[in-house]
Amino acid sequence: FTVLGIETSCDDTGVAVVRSDGEILGEAIASQAELHEAWGGVVPGIARDAHRDALGGAVELALRRAGLSSAAEVDAVAVTVGPGLEICLRVGCEEAVRLATAHGKAFVAVHHLEAHVLMARLACHPPPPFPFLTLLTSGGHCQLLLTRGIGDHQVIGSTLDDALGEAYDKVARLLELPVGGGGGPALESLAREGDPSATPLPVPMRNKPSFDFSLAYHRRLKTAVRLAVERASEEERASPAFRAGVAASFQNAALRHLEMRLTRARDSLGCAPDTLVLSGGVAANAELRRRTPSPRDDGAPWRMVVPPPRLCTDNGVMVAWAAAERLKLGLTDAPDVEHVRARWPLGRPLQGGEEAPL
């Protein structure tokens, strides 16, 4: 069967037609990066209007690229219903409800974060079986999850303050890099030119026995970066070597923090799960992909699965695929805009006194 997926939760209008075996038949994405550039971040009202302007054309283009002339020719329509910007989610959801109703198609309401996580099962052959450990790092989230199945995710660790993508965006802004659509890619390129030990920065929660993350306040990584830039002379701040050094040092400290969390989780694991999935926008980062630990210290196999970079950031494929996974289990939803949920955590946190299942 085939699914038309629509994503409008933030600043990308993504649409795709995906077959149930994972074949991407057609795809279209309209980025709003330039629109938000002048504001230094995503402006919800502007994002909503841009989704409204782009969505019809993106649906048409994705269908055409899939060799289809109308949504009447797919088997199901899926849409991200949360979490995200409410007024933006509504644009996608209204259109998906309209298409599903007009053509009498199955409707699937998709959780944006589950869609990020499940990308790994489309991108990899054979798909990683459940359960697997997931590191989800995106613009709004930084979490370590035990993914047991569709709709079954347990949160093992979360950020206590900023998300990793958010931290990249803030440092990019501090260095006056282009941040429309996220400052991560620009910061990553700048970091490639720099010395990661140029600016001494603390690795967050270094000695804290926890699975949680902190990119801002604990041992003050964000503050340390800001002070390093503010204390530099004007001349220094304009120097390419200084700027690249700050970028590389920030990236190094942040990724070292992630590495330490993952190593801790990995070393606490029993024999299963044996797979680590990287997902979310920051998983597009080459340095993160390179540094993430592979074999376990005891030599037991530990497989890392990560989607190609363009499928790590928001897109329509992940929505269509997450819906395909649900449809295979017979899960559908009533076509209704009331599914929209701006705040919607993935999975459940550990209850008081409950041990992490490691």
Ligand code: ATP
């Ligand atoms: P969420 O998925 O948590 O709701 P989101 O959808 O806004 O948030 P994504 O699209 O998944 O976030 O990811 C965007 C984030 O990823 C931005 O913060 C962006 O800076 C960051 N990002 C994208 N590419 C890279 C990269 N190469 N290096 C570092 N960060 C990156």
Ligand code: FE
């Ligand atoms: Fe996202």
